[in-house]
Amino acid sequence: MTSLRDVAERAQVAVSTASAALNGTRPVAAATRRRVERAAAELGYRPNLLARGLQSKRTRILALLFPAPRSGFGLTEMQFATGAAEAAKERGYHLLLSPESADPIEELRHITGLGLVDGVLLMEVGLDDERPAVLAEAGVPFAMIGRTREPGGIDHVDIDFAATAEAAVAHVAGLGHRKLAFFNRAVDAHAAGYGPAVRAGREFERAAREAGLQYVGGYRPGSAEEGGKAFEELLGAHPDVTALAVMDDHAAAGVIAAVARLGRRIPEDLTLLLVLSSARVAGMFHPRLTTLEPPSAELGRIGARMLIDKLQGETQSRTQGEAKGETQGGPQRRLLPCRLVVGDSSAPPREGGRW
Amino acid sequence: MTSLRDVAERAQVAVSTASAALNGTRPVAAATRRRVERAAAELGYRPNLLARGLQSKRTRILALLFPAPRSGFGLTEMQFATGAAEAAKERGYHLLLSPESADPIEELRHITGLGLVDGVLLMEVGLDDERPAVLAEAGVPFAMIGRTREPGGIDHVDIDFAATAEAAVAHVAGLGHRKLAFFNRAVDAHAAGYGPAVRAGREFERAAREAGLQYVGGYRPGSAEEGGKAFEELLGAHPDVTALAVMDDHAAAGVIAAVARLGRRIPEDLTLLLVLSSARVAGMFHPRLTTLEPPSAELGRIGARMLIDKLQGETQSRTQGEAKGETQGGPQRRLLPCRLVVGDSSAPPREGGRW
Incomplete structure (x- = not known):
């Protein structure tokens, strides 16, 4: 079986560089990454992610739970998903799109039970949503786009x-x-x-x-x-x-x-x-x-970053440099206002106008 | 380390049933699945998916490559994604939402090189799209929502x-x-x-x-x-x-x-x-x-099913019973018409009306 060493040799890089290029654990120059990926493809080297996942019990996969399409589901929610997927990718994670069934709680148990995902991003959060308690009980890291009535210690980003x-x-x-x-x-x-x-x-x-x-x-x-x-x-x-x-x-x-x-x-x-x-x-x-x-895409991006911060904080001590949200070390909370875009439907009221 | 046997024992089911419940390889009654999942969670049993993936080199994950948001990206594309995610789930697969970077070809090499996905679903397919050739060369199973100029032997579903x-x-x-x-x-x-x-x-x-x-x-x-x-x-x-x-x-x-x-x-x-x-x-x-x-959600659903058919056809002989698409055994091709929804903007022309 092809080893990482073989790939590194063919790509003419150090083994640690080949590992970083394939696993996304640290940034590697695009040209180098491309060379390593080609070498891996040519040699049929494939199981690194799974092997690493098995060893570390980390898959670097996040699940975004989305509700079954209903009338209110539109562009905004789509942008949560694309924003979250982009932010995940920047940090070397992948975003799984997980449709919720009629029973979202069972759904959660199923997804987390599979051992497939490192963490869960919730959206369409109800004021009395039961999902946070289920996730907390199962010990699965999560963050919310939206928030419950009293989000307290839960990482979340929402509209202000x-x-x-x-x-x-x-x-x-x-x-x-x-x-x-x-x-x-x-x-x-x-x-x-x-x-x-x-x-x-x-x-x-x-x-x-x-x-x-x-x-x-x-x-x-x-x-x-x-x-x-x-x-x-x-x-x-x-x-x-x-x-x-x-x-x-x-x-x-x-x-x-x-x-x-x-x-x-x-x-x-x-x-x-x-x-x-x-x-x-x-x-x-x-x-x-x-x-x-x-700011829909931004809400998705920040939600994904919060979750990844949390996941990385679990395995390594938090870096001091980059404080985000309101607290450091504790839960992250962010509220973002909507942007006013003035169209052609705004004008001063008519003098003494009545309907 | 907790074994599958421990989980089966705790859930009071056969080992094969516990395996099917956790791996989605065959249907299991919802109540049974729930019992097995609870037992797995209680015992901290987790690595089955990864272990199985390492063994079989199958992850049961599909990637949907979606282009960077542009002005034309809207509800229709969202429905491709949600339809595909739902169909994948029905068959025991998961859908990864993979944003494309400025260089979609490099993106493809990266995703397939990671060994993370079993197959790829392409959308926003250009007439002269280069991605099918890259995937074919890399030996990665794929299907298209949309089609190239001459889609020939490639599984695809598109609008008629x-x-x-x-x-x-x-x-x-x-x-x-x-x-x-x-x-x-x-x-x-x-x-x-x-x-x-x-x-x-x-x-x-x-x-x-x-x-x-x-x-x-x-x-x-x-x-x-x-x-x-x-x-x-x-x-x-x-x-x-x-x-x-x-x-x-x-x-x-x-x-x-x-x-x-x-x-x-x-x-x-x-x-x-x-x-x-x-x-x-x-x-x-x-x-x-x-x-x-x-029929956007349907396009996504059919695309995902085609890809899964292909993946399952690779490891087991195709069942004869369920012919889909135009051909059996060969590539699947489906074209679906748009639905005419008559609104308030349709009327007979005015007699002799001119602008």
């Missing part, structure tokens, strides 16, 4: 809903609006304890009141049709509303259609903000909507 | 562009339109030999002519702005056009805005079709666009 709401409110108030309505995610998101729905609702209300704006909440449309209906109800109760933030792409489409049906215009009669969506999606609406865009 | 174009043309002709314009993907997609752009352009022209429609092609807008401009140019040259199919979400948004600027309406003045996008995206436009939606 407070800062996001403040940015949205400052934008609307700066244009001269005095009343802001907010359409939250659909009802079942709240029933399932979906963190972003609960936190965004709370923070938009707080930020609006702190900025001296009147606030109208409580609407939770989950489709274009429901968005249109909610908007008509809103106008019935608050004909003086001039600004609306919507956290569901389809509901926003329904609002746009309802405004057109009423013979009114955006932004002249209504300033419309799309919350927690991508500028790419917002650009498909007419007019192009002002958006609070989450 | 001929049937898709025919469905779109039949819809438009059935409404009474006599002239169809087609906006293809952006220029750089053609420069890069992007199969869907080249094949869709050819098939829309063929299908339109065969159905006796006048056809206007050659436009390749890649943004909302370019979509609006292309539409104005189109009207300048063909003021009698009443139906338009667009293969770029953003360009479609630009067309909708341009129609509104001209004081005209969809569908009264223009029947607008969105090609190769999801009904979910189409539902965000106002009006909701008629769409030719690719």
Whole structure:
């Protein structure tokens, strides 16, 4: 059987260099890595990862658990996955995409029981999610994109809903609006304890009141049709509303259609903000909507890096140099605000305009 | 060290059952699998996958190579990935999400050189893609979602562009339109030999002519702005056009805005079709666009199954019972048409209407 020594000899490098090139344990010049990889391929050298994994019980594989596709699963979540995969690769890890079945807890037991992965990255974390406890009990390192109600000592990265709401409110108030309505995610998101729905609702209300704006909440449309209906109800109760933030792409489409049906215009009669969506999606609406865009790929990247930091901290003492997150040595916590991307749906309110 | 026998004993099952439960080599009742997994976790039994992999040189891991995020990467590609991950799981395999670097060929050498994956699933396949040759040379089993210019003996699943174009043309002709314009993907997609752009352009022209429609092609807008401009140019040259199919979400948004600027309406003045996008995206436009939606998750699922069939065919003779694809024993080829989802952007042409 071909040994690593044979590969090193053929590639004309030291055995330690050949090992680093193939195992990703330390950086190696691209040309050198390529030479080593070619030599390995030519000699049919293959089992290094498995052998190393067997020896060290490390596979350098992370699993990203993703929920079964549901209506809310879109570009944002895709970007978590691609961001996490890229960050993993930079550190010499691989990302496994693990679909969750109807029973995510059993799923977790299955994946961790196989000994395939070194750690788990959770996403779509519920406020009362049971998965962290299962992982902690099984002794499997993990980190969260999102967070439970009280994430305490668990590594996590999430959207900073407070800062996001403040940015949205400052934008609307700066244009001269005095009343802001907010359409939250659909009802079942709240029933399932979906963190972003609960936190965004709370923070938009707080930020609006702190900025001296009147606030109208409580609407939770989950489709274009429901968005249109909610908007008509809103106008019935608050004909003086001039600004609306919507956290569901389809509901926003329904609002746009309802405004057109009423013979009114955006932004002249209504300033419309799309919350927690991508500028790419917002650009498909007419007019192009002002958006609070989450740093999705960054959330994925940071989540993966946190998990890898944790894995590497388990086998070697933490380096002192590179402090990340709020604490050093302890759990890492990061909250990132959404970015305000101003589109064509923002304008000052019409003088004395009523619906 | 804990052995499989210890696990089987604790779970009160046969060793072969414990092995099957942990390795996914044959179906095991969920309750039994759960019992075995718990026993394994309690005893700290872990290295089975690695040990088996070392012995058999099989890891039961597939890599899905995905390109670096670019403007065209959206829900469709996400659904390839989730569909492939689900199908892999059903067959006891795992799907690794492998981001491609600037040099996809080197990437491939790296991934296959690590001995981590049993096979590779390619997506975003170019007409003159070099990756199939690299994989074939390295002896790594693979399948394609998409296809090269002459996919010949390579397992692949792709969109049936001929049937898709025919469905779109039949819809438009059935409404009474006599002239169809087609906006293809952006220029750089053609420069890069992007199969869907080249094949869709050819098939829309063929299908339109065969159905006796006048056809206007050659436009390749890649943004909302370019979509609006292309539409104005189109009207300048063909003021009698009443139906338009667009293969770029953003360009479609630009067309909708341009129609509104001209004081005209969809569908009264223009029947607008969105090609190769999801009904979910189409539902965000106002009006909701008629769409030719690719069966994205199905493409991912079938691609993964083809690859697994191939991997299993290498170690055991193929079962005769379950013939899939066009051939048995040889390469599998599947083409699936897009689904026509009729929205609110389709109507008969206005009597004698001109722009």
